[in-house]
Amino acid sequence: MYDLTGFQRDLLYTVAGQDDPHGLAVKDELEEYYETEVHHGRLYPNLDTLVDKGLVEKGQEDRRTNFYSVTRRGTREIEARREWENQYIDGS
Template sequence: MHDLTGFQRDILYVIAGLEEPHGLAVKAELDDYYEQEINHGRLYPNLDDLVGKGLLEKGELDKRTNVYTVTQRGVREIEARREWESQYLEDVNVSTQS
């Protein structure tokens, strides 16, 4: 996962968490997270890159809609990233202040 952009990691995480991850659902989640509209010209090439890297599989939901699933390799990459992050964040005490 070290060769992914932050945006590509976010896409991978969103797809891992959605029940039916199709392009527009992924876009909607990213629009909300980034608090701005993600254009199709940015999203779909990155989805294709993740498919090309073997982290996602692309299938058809219907004739107009592609659905994406995280591959076993993608799951391993997510797990490895979480382990890597946790070694640095394990002792971090994040508190909320009102």
């Protein structure tokens, strides 16, 4: 997780927080959070990076639509990140 950009980490969290979202659902969530447009040219290459790193799996819903899900490794990485953050941030 330490080698991910902030955007890639946000992508991972967004995928983890939804039930097998497709790319546009992830895009919509991030645009709401960032309050600005997320371009396809930024979104999909970064999703592919998460797939290449084994943190996210990409499936095909139909010929035009892919969906994404967090792998067990991705879940472990998110949990490890939370533990690390909790060392520095009081959760109260």
